[in-house]
Amino acid sequence: MTSAVKVTGVTHVYVTEERATLAVQDIDFSIGQGEFVSLIGPSGCGKTTLLSMIAGLILPTAGGVEVGGEPVRGPSSKVGYMLQQDYLFPWRTIEANSWFGLEIEGRLTPETKQSTLELLDEMGLLRFKDYYPTQLSGGMRQRVALVRTLATDPELLLLDEPFSALDYQTKLQLEDLVLRTLRAKKKTALLVTHDMSEAIAMSDRILVLDPNPGRLRRVFDVPADIRSASPLLARELPSFHGLFREVWQEFGGESDADR
Numbered sequence: 154m155t156s157a158v159k160v161t162g163v164t165h166v167y168v169t170e171e172r173a174t175l176a177v178q179d180i181d182f183s184i185g186q187g188e189f190v191s192l193i194g195p196s197g198c199g200k201t202t203l204l205s206m207i208a209g210l211i212l213p214t215a216g217g218v219e220v221g222g223e224p225v226r227g228p229s230s231k232v233g234y235m236l237q238q239d240y241l242f243p244w245r246t247i248e249a250n251s252w253f254g255l256e257i258e259g260r261l262t263p264e265t266k267q268s269t270l271e272l273l274d275e276m277g278l279l280r281f282k283d284y285y286p287t288q289l290s291g292g293m294r295q296r297v298a299l300v301r302t303l304a305t306d307p308e309l310l311l312l313d314e315p316f317s318a319l320d321y322q323t324k325l326q327l328e329d330l331v332l333r334t335l336r337a338k339k340k341t342a343l344l345v346t347h348d349m350s351e352a353i354a355m356s357d358r359i360l361v362l363d364p365n366p367g368r369l370r371r372v373f374d375v376p377a378d379i380r381s382a383s384p385l386l387a388r389e390l391p392s393f394h395g396l397f398r399e400v401w402q403e404f405g406g407e408s409d410a411d412r
C-alpha cells in the first residue's frame with residue numbers, strides 16, 4: 154500500500170548571510186493512510202521544519218518527501234495546514250472565512266459552498282455563519298479554522314500546535330472533535346505538539362526528535378485501548394500512564410521508581 158507520507162533521508166540546512174544551520178538531519182519515516190502521528194521533541198529540534206517540507210513550503214537540502222506517492226515539489230491542495238493561530242480574516246464572516254481556501258484554489262461552486270455549510274454544521278457553528286471572528290471564542294475560531302482546512306478536502310492534515318493557545322477544557326473538547334472528525338473522514342494527520350499527553354491521547358504513533366541537529370530518536374506505538382478511547386477518557390487508562398512515563402523518561406525525566 155502507498156504511504157500517505159514518506160520522508161526519506163531528509164536533511165535541511167537553513168542558510169543565511171551570517172550562518173548555516175543544520176536544522177534536521179537524515180530523517181526517515183512514513184505515515185500510513187488514515188494514520189494519526191504526532192511529532193514531539195524539545196524546542197528547536199526541527200518539528201516545524203519537517204512540517205514545512207511535507208507541506209512543500211521549503212525543500213529538503215538532501216533526501217526526499219512524498220505525499221500520496223508523489224514527490225513534494227511545492228505547496229499542493231492535497232495538504233491542509235492548521236496552526237496555533239487561526240488566521241481568520243476579521244472583515245469576513247465565518248462562512249466567508251470557511252470558503253477562503255476553496256476560493257484561492259478556484260473551486261468555489263454552489264456544491265463546495267454547500268459542503269462547507271455542512272462542515273460548519275458538524276462543528277456546531279452553523280448558527281454563527283454570519284458572525285465575524287471577533288464575535289467568537291478562541292475555541293470556536295479554531296473550529297472555523299478546522300472547517301476552512303477541511304473544506305478543500307485535503308488528504309493530509311498538518312497540525313502545528315493547533316490546541317496550544319486554548320484553555321484546558323476547550324483544548325480537550327477540540328482534541329476530541331478533531332480526532333472524531335479526522336477518523337470519520339479517514340484523513341491522515343501529522344500533529345506537532347509540546348504536550349506529551351495530547352500526543353499520547355490522540356495518536357496511533359509518536360515520533361520523538363532529538364535537537365541539534367534534529368534527528369529521529371525513537372518511535373512509540375500507542376496501545377489499542379488508548380487509540381479506541383476519546384482523548385479525554387484515554388487519559389484515565391493505566392496504559393496511558395505507563396506510556397506517559399516511558400515517553401517522559403525518553404526526554405530525560407525521572408520517575409518515582411528512579412528515586
Ligand SMILES: Nc1ncnc2c1ncn2[C@@H]1O[C@H](COP(=O)(O)OP(=O)(O)OP(=O)(O)O)[C@@H](O)[C@H]1O
Binds near residue numbers: 175200202203
Ligand atoms: N527561517 C530560518 N532561518 C534560519 N534558521 C532557522 C529558520 N527556521 C528555523 N531555523 C532553525 O532551525 C532549527 C529548527 O527550527 P524549528 O522551528 O523547525 O524547530 P521546532 O522544533 O519547530 O521548534 P519549536 O518547538 O520552538 O517551534 C532551529 O535551530 C532554528 O533556529
